[in-house]
Amino acid sequence: xxxxxxxxxxxxxxxxxxxxxxxxxxxxxxxxxxxxxxxxxxxxxxxxxxxxxxxxxxxxxxxxxxxxxxxxxxxxxxxxxxxxxxxxxxxxxxxxxxxxxxxxxxxxxxxxxxxxxxxxxxxxxxxxxxxxxxxxxxxxxxxxxxxxxxxxxxxxxxxxxxxxxxxxxxxxxxxxxxxxxxxxxxxxxxxxxxxxxxxxxxxxxxxxxxxxxxxxxxxxxxxxxxxxxxxxxxxxxxxxxxxxxxxxxxxxxxxxxxxxxxxxxxxxxxxxxxxxxxxxxxxxxxxxxxxxxxxxxxxxxxxxxxxxxxxxxxxxxxxxxxxxxx
Ligand SMILES: [Zn+2]
Ligand SMILES: [Zn+2]
Ligand SMILES: [Zn+2]
Numbered sequence: 001x002x003x004x005x006x007x008x009x010x011x012x013x014x015x016x017x018x019x020x021x022x023x024x025x026x027x028x029x030x031x032x033x034x035x036x037x038x039x040x041x042x043x044x045x046x047x048x049x050x051x052x053x054x055x056x057x058x059x060x061x062x063x064x065x066x067x068x069x070x071x072x073x074x075x076x077x078x079x080x081x082x083x084x085x086x087x088x089x090x091x092x093x094x095x096x097x098x099x100x101x102x103x104x105x106x107x108x109x110x111x112x113x114x115x116x117x118x119x120x121x122x123x124x125x126x127x128x129x130x131x132x133x134x135x136x137x138x139x140x141x142x143x144x145x146x147x148x149x150x151x152x153x154x155x156x157x158x159x160x161x162x163x164x165x166x167x168x169x170x171x172x173x174x175x176x177x178x179x180x181x182x183x184x185x186x187x188x189x190x191x192x193x194x195x196x197x198x199x200x201x202x203x204x205x206x207x208x209x210x211x212x213x214x215x216x217x218x219x220x221x222x223x224x225x226x227x228x229x230x231x232x233x234x235x236x237x238x239x240x241x242x243x244x245x246x247x248x249x250x251x252x253x254x255x256x257x258x259x260x261x262x263x264x265x266x267x268x269x270x271x272x273x274x275x276x277x278x279x280x281x282x283x284x285x286x287x288x289x290x291x292x293x294x295x296x297x298x299x300x301x302x303x304x305x306x307x308x309x310x311x312x313x314x315x316x317x318x319x320x321x322x323x324x325x326x
Contacts, residue, residue, distance in 0.1 A: 002064070004158055006080040013158035015084055015309040020062040030061070031092045031148035043089060044118060046111050055111045056092040057119060057153070063088035064154065064309055071128065071157055082157070087123055089153040091115055093136075097148045100138065101248040109241040112151070116262065119153045120229040124267045129155035131163060131266045139257025139294065151260075159266055166263065167271060167285055174284035175277055182286030183224050185209075198246060202239040205247050212292070215254055217247055219289040226265040226282040228289075247291065255293040263288050 002018040030038035033052070039061065045053045065086025073082045093112050094104070104112075120132045136151040159167075173181035189196055189206045197205040197217060205219045219240070221231070231237060251258060264287045269280050312320075 002084045004082050004084050004156075008078060008080075010161070011164075012161045012308070015064055017313040018064055018084075018309050018311050020311070029097055029146065029148050031090075031146060031150055032097050033095050039090075044115065046115065052095070054095065054108075055115045057089055057115060060088040060090050060152070065156055086129060086154060086156040087126075088155075089119060091119070091151045091153065093149040093151060099149060100252060101149070101245070102252040104245060104248075106238070106241050106245065109245055110237065113237065113240065113244075116151070116153075117229040117231070120227075120264065123153070123155040124229075126155070127267065128157055130157050130268050131155070131159045132264070133160060133163075134262040134264075136260045138259075139255075159271070163263060163266065164271070167266070167281060170284040170286070171277070171279060171281075174279060180224050180284055180286050182220060182288065186220060186222055197250070198243055200239050200243055202236050203243045205243055213294070215251060215293045217251065217291045219243055219247065219291070220286065221288075225287060226285045228262055228264040228287040244289070251291055251293060257294040259292045259294065261290045261292070263290060 002015055004013050005016050006013050028035055028038065036042075036056075040058045042053070042056050042058050044057045046055045047053050065084050065088045067087055068083055068085045071082045071085050073080070075081075091112070094108060096103075099108075116134050120134065123129055123132045133154040133156070134151060135154075136149075138149070170181040173179070173184070177184070185206075186204055189204065189209075190199075195207045195209065197207060199205070199222075202222055203219055204222050205217055208216060208218050221236075221240075225231065231240070265281055265285050269282075270278060271281065
């Protein structure tokens, strides 16, 4: 069984021993209408008035994390590990196998964003899950092997390292300046106006100052808010759909593979509460969407930049390497 191990050098949690089971339905897309029997029962579906589903969410066939009673945190000498307790769900975004995000209608976006929000809110009820991660990989370069448009929902007890870093830095900024780091970034980007791609009254999209990927783009609310899932105002949601769909049309003109992640507040009020500053994350964290294109020239970076997932355990790896005849 897969387990979570903490890298003692970086503090990062890694999923080790994750094996995928190959589906026996070769050639059939399990996410297409009529093939629902190839996937687990839906957890949640949005339907049209004829009863056909439009967006569908179910437990992943090959879950990276599994719902279990116990984390069983344990040590092994100096090392820390725990069970890969969590949830892994898949959201099929659309009935169409071939549509990409630049083909989506405003309603497609709205339903998808609502499903994201609903799943985050539902999974946050389980206090064992400290973080709910939503991401989407589009295109073969991202390692996605089912082409039908879909997203993943991962809920985990461990915080993805990038989120931990973002929270740590926004907290330092808040302690020093008594302001939200992301609000300050938005102000600075608006002032410099060199990396702003677009803006409406509630949202801004920018290519971040220290982009990791060519054409990396972030969408941020221009008002301070720590959690995406608590965005309920209909007008503001429509503005998000507007800027999101416009950006995706532009991105898809330039690249055919990308990862999208939503960075929203974790399921904890504060982290690092053992130090003197008790500052709720809601005060200094600011939700945003990151669009990370995977250009063929830069595809070295695989999709697991937030969570490393390794199929072979280091014990098995060492054994195989030793047994190799050289
Ligand atoms: Zn399909
Ligand atoms: Zn802010
Ligand atoms: Zn982020």
